[in-house]
Amino acid sequence: MGRAPCCDKTKVKRGPWSPEEDAKLRDYIEKYGNGGNWISLPLKAGLRRCGKSCRLRWLNYLRPNIKHGDFSEEEDRIIFSLFAAIGSRWSIIAAHLQGRTDNDIKNYWNTKLRKKIMSSSSSSSSSHSSAAMATPFLNPNSHDVKRPIIPSATIAPFSYNPYVENSTRSLISNINGFEADDQQIFPFFNPNYPHEFSLEDMSSSNNNNNNISGTSGFLLNHSMCDHYSNHNNFSSEVNGKRSEIMMEQEEMMMIDHHIDQMTEGYNGDFTQGYYNNDINGHGDLKRMISGTGTNSNINMGGSGSGSGSGTASSSSFISNLAENKTSSSLLQHTCLPYFYS
């Protein structure tokens, strides 16, 4: 049995909203809210519209503090870097851009930004423009980088890779030497679980082992490569479901090499200026991670507890983050891809 339609399409108005309809909807929501039920709202508000249409109109247009108009260079950077990390998760991307809606960003990407990036892929600019930033991803002069070989059996079914979708696969496949099944590079980023996210230094007593758990992304994978260990464990725990992967030193080195190739020629800084507090640029994070030495055990899983006891510089920095930042702001700091010049 199919889903019942949310409204009778023959009895509701469709198409562009009139100023009068906008006013009715705005007035009603400002007075009463949506009452937790969009379906019944149009009747109460005196609108001959589908509830879904009302919701869309409110969220994408009438809601206070909605920003319309041109996107800034900074916004371009954020969109691009997030797209590179998580693909077309427009709502997540929108959450990082105040006043922008997912629809807005989606349209902007489809109509402008993608073209900007595509056109830049044939140029060899190394400036700090957003177009230049895209170059490492879309450089047609593909290097023949050997993809790290990781036994697929070690990747648990819970691990998630946003790049498996066809729409993004075609874009990502243009990355230098990147094969489409790059799940093995980004094994644990889970956009379905972006909320519970904290950063704490849980220093390990194990020698020569690096353990990173949580929703690690580009940053941590790359950072871990900075100090090759005998055993590098990546794991992710989402709602009690755990996925785990272990990479040998050689594999880590291959990944590192691979990412270096991808980011070759890029001298910019995705984060410079975007974060206006603790983390100002990837350099801090890089130091933070590498400062933990050969025995690092960093929990990014959110619910765990721990105390910093790595090197003084790294542990204090991490502790500051853990103590002073909410989960959501930490997410902003850590879920973006970072690229080292």
Next chain:
DNA sequence: AAAAAGAGCAACCGCGGCATC
């Protein structure tokens, strides 16, 4: 000046997830 093509964007559609019954 007019027609055609392209670009931009608001709105729609259908599906998956989740809560509730």
Next chain:
DNA sequence: AGATGCCGCGGTTGCTCTTTT
């Protein structure tokens, strides 16, 4: 446990405006 209903998301459509021929 299964059915139902709502919300939110991502993909797509189609209208309008702008640019090109």
